Amino acid sequence: MNRTNEAFGWVSGAVWLGLLMIALWAVVWVVRYLRATPMERRSIRLAVRIRWGWKRLAPLVGLSVTDKMPTVMASLTSGDKVMKPRVLVPTLKVVPDEFGVIVRASCLPQVGLKEFQKAAPYLADAWRMTRVSVLPDKPGQVLIRGVRVDPLTTSTTHTPTGQPPQKVALWDLGLDEFGMPVSVPLSEVPGVTMAGLPGFGKTSAVNRLICDWAPSPTVQFNVFDGKVSHAYEGDYADLVERLFAFVGDDLEAANKELKRLVELRRARSASQKQIRGVKNFWHAGPTEDWPLIVTIIDEAHTYFRDYKGSDQQTKRLAALAAENARLVEDLTKKGRALGFLTLIITQKTTGDAIPTFIRDVCPxxxxxxxxxxxxxxxxxxxxxxxxxxxxxxxxxxAAYVGVAVMNAQGRPGFVRIRTPFVADEHAARITAETAHLTRDPGQLLERLTGQGLVDLAKALPEAA
Known part of the structure; x- marks a missing residue:
């Protein structure tokens, strides 16, 4: 009798423990649901519906396989009965977010990546998704991304943290058409071209890069803005204190600053091995004394325009523009291993706006x-x-203001990206917090070597 009571007590305790665990899980789920945004709640409900309906849906869309071989346990217990074949479906792990769900599914024999990709349109219809994408994940698994709402038409904003970036030269662009974050590594990259109609988000995308990288003393910026004449005008007015140099639409001033940058490039080339012990800037990475130099040339056609005319003034401008193009070509072709990154922005990157000998070396x-x-x-x-x-x-x-297209990283094709809007007040805040980090890289090098840039550059042969 005592043993019976003892066994009953163990069973009762196990039942109560199970009920307690279920209640705890329910509380966690309810709290998570209540704290979620309205869009996240819709995705949570959708995730539940996907899990509950998966065993019925999978065979309907061709994502199941029939196993005619009974399991060992079934063989032992069936006796002389004929066992029915089992229908196997991939197991799922569903995670909801603001835009939809991320599903990780296991593969089965004859149900792999190709079968999931073929079924993607049917899954989109069944789950009431705007679009569904299927990509390889871990070995034996696929990653299914489904979005309820189109991230490309959902405006987003970005609030800079004011903290140095965790990874140097990584440009966080925004979200792709499946709501997944897109980042572009810019280490070992000599140049970036950016094109697009006026008012569609080019400058805001660059502002995010500056605001995200500005808290790092290992990055220094200079800007050429062909839309304005003075630093207090235009899109970069709130950022000017974080720039070691700014040039407006004056071709002569631009020519002078570009010559100085090329001189700095040559001086770095002459001294990098001796001072840093490496031939390639990226082998040691940027430091406060040897920073990454980010040159932004906005409305680039202003500086490269092919002037036509026989009067003296036109000839002078044509000569300046031609030399500007040659100097920027020097920075893009020879600056990568010396810590120069050049962003060239214009409305159209046709040959008359950006010379092809510059455009074609920007990867x-x-x-x-x-x-x-x-x-x-x-x-x-x-x-x-x-x-x-x-x-x-x-x-x-107008719904696509802020949406850009670029080559997909690591796979064929192109990806569309919703870049967030960065408010002017955030740019001004970041500038105020980081202005003390602004240093002129030329002066830093002169202080390190005890020589002027011209003297350092003379140590190189003309071909460099």
Whole structure:
């Protein structure tokens, strides 16, 4: 009798423990649901519906396999009965977020990546998604991304943290069309081109880069803005105190500053091995004394324009523009291993706006909305013709302000990205907090070597 009571007590305790665990799980789930945003709550409900309906849906969309071989336990207990074949479906792990769900599914024999990709349109219809994407994940698993609302038409904002970036030269651009974050590594990159119609988000994307990188003393910025004449005007007015140099639309002033940058490039080339012990800047990385130099040339066509005319003034401007192009070519072709990163921004990256000998050595290219197919090809290459759904010509609607197109990293095709808006007050705040970090890289090098840039540059042969 005592043993019976003891066994009953153990069973009763196990039942109560199980009920307690279920109650705790329910409380956690309810708290999580109540703290979620309205959009996240919709995704949570959708995730529950996906889990409950998966065993029925999977065979309907061709994501199941029939196993005619009974398990060992079934064979031992079936006796002489004929066992029915089992229908196996992939197991799922569903995680909801603001835009939809991220699903990790296991593969089965004859149900792999290709089968999931083929079923993606049917899953989108069944789950009431705007679009569904399937990509390889871990070995034996696929990653399914489904979005309820289109991230490309959902405006977003970015609030800079004011903290130094965790990884140097990583440009966080925004969210792709599946709501996944997109980052572009810019280490070992000599140049970036950015194109797009006025008012569609080019400058805001650059502002985010400056605001995110400005808290690091290992990065220094200078800006050429062809839209304005003075630093207190235009899009970079709130950031000017974090720039070691600023040039407006004066071609002569731009020429002078570009010459100084090329002189600095040559001086670094002459002294980098001796001072840092490396030939490539990125082998040691940026430091406060030897920072990454980010040069932003906005409205670049201002500085490269091909002036036509026979009068003295036109000839002078034509000569300045031609030399400006040659100097920027020097920075993009020879500056990568010396810590120079050049961002060239214009409305159209056609040859008359950015000379092809500059554009073609910049491996990273982005394009916001474009008016013509030729402009899209100039910005992204001829392959964009094969991906009409990603062509920036389709982004001219006001709903796509802030949406850019670029080559997909590590896979064929192109990706569309919703870049967030950075408010002027945030740019001003970051500048106020980080202005004390601004240093002129030329002066830093002169202090390190005890020599002037001209003297250092003379140590190199002319070919350098």
């Amino acid at each position: 990273v290219g982005l394009s916001f909305a474009q008016k013509t197919a030729d402009a899209a090809v100039a910005a992204l290459g001829d392959d964009i013709r094969q991906w009409p759904e990603a062509n920036p010509v389709t982004l001219q609607d």
